[in-house]
C-alpha cells in the first residue's frame with residue numbers, strides 16, 4: 050500500500066457489464082503514471098472509476114488512507130482528485146478567465162499560474178470557450194482542473210486530435226505540472242508520448258493489468274511494446290526521467 054491512491058481488487062463497469070476485472074494498483078505521490086492499452090482495454094473506465102462515475106461490483110479504492118469507493122464524484126474532487134475528461138467540457142458562453150475562476154480553490158494554481166503554463170490562454174482570456182481551437186480548449190480544460198488545486202490529476206487522452214505542435218506544447222506542460230509536485234495519471238493512445246512524459250506505466254488488457262513498470266524501461270523494450278500494444282519500438286525518452294522542460298518557465 051502506498052497510502053496515496055490504492056486500488057484493491059477492483060471489479061467495475063457500466064450497468065451490469067464488467068469492464069475492470071479485479072484490478073489492483075498503488076500510486077505513489079509525485080510519480081506520474083501512463084495508462085496504456087489497446088482500444089476498449091478499460092483505460093477510460095479505470096479513471097472514471099477513480100472519479101466515481103461507474104458501478105463498482107467488488108474491491109476498494111483508498112485515497113490518502115480513506116475508503117472512497119462509495120463516495121460521490123464531487124466529494125472525491127473536494128478531497129483533491131482532479132479529472133480532465135476526454136470530452137473537455139468547455140462552456141461555450143464562459144470566457145477563458147471565467148473558466149479559471151468558476152471552480153477555483155485556494156492553492157498555488159491560480160489563474161495567473163495557469164496563464165504562465167499556457168501563454169496561449171492568457172492571450173485568449175477574454176474569449177469565450179466556443180471561440181477557442183481544439184488545442185486551446187484542451188489547455189483550458191486542464192487549466193480549469195488545475196485551479197481546483199488537486200493533489201492528483203487524471204487526464205484522459207489529453208492529446209487526442211491535436212496538431213503536432215500543440216501535442217508537444219501540452220506534453221511539456223504536463224511534464225512541468227509533475228515537476229511542480231502534482232501527481233498525474235495520463236491515459237494515452239500513443240505509447241511514445243505517454244512513456245516520455247511519465248515515471249511509470251501500466252498496460253491494460255481486458256480490464257486487467259498485464260504489465261507494470263518504469264516508463265523508460267518499457268519505452269526501451271521494443272519487443273515488449275510490440276507484444277503488449279502491437280506497436281513498433283518507440284523513441285527512447287529522456288534518460289534523466291520525465292521530460293526535460295525549459296527551465297525559464299516557473300511553476301507553482
Ligand SMILES: Nc1ncnc2c1ncn2[C@@H]1O[C@H](COP(=O)(O)OP(=O)(O)OP(=O)(O)O)[C@@H](O)[C@H]1O
Pocket residue numbers: 063066068086087088089090091092093094095238
Ligand atoms: N458508458 C458505457 N456504457 C457501457 N459500456 C461502456 C461505456 N463506456 C465504455 N464501455 C465499454 O467498456 C469497455 C472499455 O472501454 P474504455 O473506454 O474504458 O476503453 P479504453 O481502453 O479507454 O478504450 P479507448 O482507447 O477506445 O478509449 C469497452 O468494451 C466499452 O465498450
